[in-house]
Amino acid sequence: MLTTVLDTADLPPAERAAAWVETTGQALISTRVSFLEPDQIEARVQAMALGRIQMSVLSYTPLSSQRTPRLIRQSDPEMYQLALTIAGQQSIEQARTYASVGPGDLLLYDSSRPFTATVGPNPPGARAMLLQFPRQLLPLPEKAVAPLCGAALDGRAGVGLLLRQMLTGLADTHADLTSGDSVRLGTTAVDLTAALLAHHADRQTLLPTASRQRALFEQISAHIATHLGDPRLTPRAIAAAHFISTRYLHRIFQQHGTAVSDVIRQQRLARCRRDLADPAQCTVPIAAIAMRWGYPRPSDFTRSFRTATGMTPSEYRAASQDMDRGQR
Template identity: 35%
Template sequence: MSAAEVSVSDRFDWFVDAVSSALMPSTMIAENPGGFYAEGGLLNTGPVQVSRFSYSPLRSRRTPRLIRRGDPEQYQLALVTRGTAWFAQDHSEAEIRAGGMVLWDTSRPYESASGLDGRDVEAFVLQIPKERMALPSQQVDRLLAQRIPAGTGVGAILSQFLVSLADNGPDCRPQELAGLGNMAVELAASCLTQQLGTVREQPAELRAHVLLRRINTFIEHNLADPELTPRAIADHHHISLRTLYLLFQNQEESVAATIRRRRLEHCHADLANPRLRDQPVHAIAARWGFTQPAAFSRAFRTTYCTTPTEHRHHSPASQ
């Protein structure tokens, strides 16, 4: 989308509406509203959204009132690829030049200024729902409005990935985009962890939390694989089976129960999907890793107190 398609007098208002809709409600003041320039694009990968904006110098502010008006409850990580920008949040502030990144929390007030040198700015923004962030909030809070280098290490890999994702993502299929979105979240978490210090320097509790989130993500991505077992999960993450069981010791369910529940939830949703009514029950079960129809039916009935066929027949879509 481009402001060039909008009349000159309306371009700044168009950009404010576009950013407020794509990212979060904010107030903005342009240095030159009459000659304002902006272009933008959005890529929805499923778990996260990647936005790219190029725009003229402006100032932006997010107040408690605007937060009450709309809060996507996200961490937003911006990569500045042209121009300069300044961000302030939670008693921290940082000036970001091309090649740098900065993180902010949509649930907190913030201020920013772009184009400090009078030039247009280009930035890529990765929007990560807070529930998908693999780091505890008290750790992430230490990085708000702090400059995050993107020239070496994981930061460089993440920045290059974001640019490539924005450029090539529109040519990918939805299922491919979902996988790429999860990769972006993992890279972002690794980058932030690197900023906090090396993994070995992190408290054991934090390392366990990060590893558990990675394992849960791995499980979700591989539910269709009938070979997804606790042993396979432990081997993939280079840990012992005992370590894996200890990670889940304080969770509400065991690792095997987690796999079974998530598979059943997907089957439950697919059986109620009118677009899948022509697919046999056993085919849907197999899609989510259940290779034995009888075992699937028993597990489904135990969990939902009805058979898969009865659930499909009584779902609202079949009425």
């Protein structure tokens, strides 16, 4: 569950800066902070435990934050932090690497190395998500990761986009997750982080097999979800799109307790059921809905739909409309 750890709106203005320093020092890592507009501080911290991993959502007015050698000597949890900028512009310098990032950018930094981060007044303030995890959980050697600390990583394509969507999805669905879900999703988030870093370092072979397979499963699942309307979406086509054999594709899905053909069929039928039950689409021909979600032959769609639901598509639509009228 994503819970609010600090909201400066609940505090007198004179106490807000100190509360931010104390809260972030306890929930994240200790830094030396200077707000650029100390009389107009607005900041909020929300946090969610994912096992040994933590995800936070932060918003703050313009500030400068420093992780100094002295603070590191005093306390170093030996954490990596992956930041996703949601709004605003931020800059960071770590290990002689400087980056300026905006919405959609990802950035990795290391609690064991000094850094300086700045959020300027144009636009005022920023909002970001932060994935924090012990360094030993990242299945990559430090020598491969170190050059990427403080460097901007694209969150708009490939593995970066998948990781960004997962983090924002966690924030959107946190209330529905069990503790077991949270732990598993935390592991997946670190695996995707490792895959992204390996991609940028061109060191994918350094990833352990299990991490590569979990990251690949997430990539393929996202590919399926965005290509459901293509009737040519088959295991062979999916394998070719990801440069793997069909046999290896089936093995990856078997390790997750399912089959790739089952996933395609279940997701297509779920979209069809949603559209058939939608009162706004009651005049859309059933064949058009079937075609929209990858069923070019009505007979194939009817047979698959009846097997899954025990009703024909027309019967399902009629029952859904009757239920909708009864609820009015």
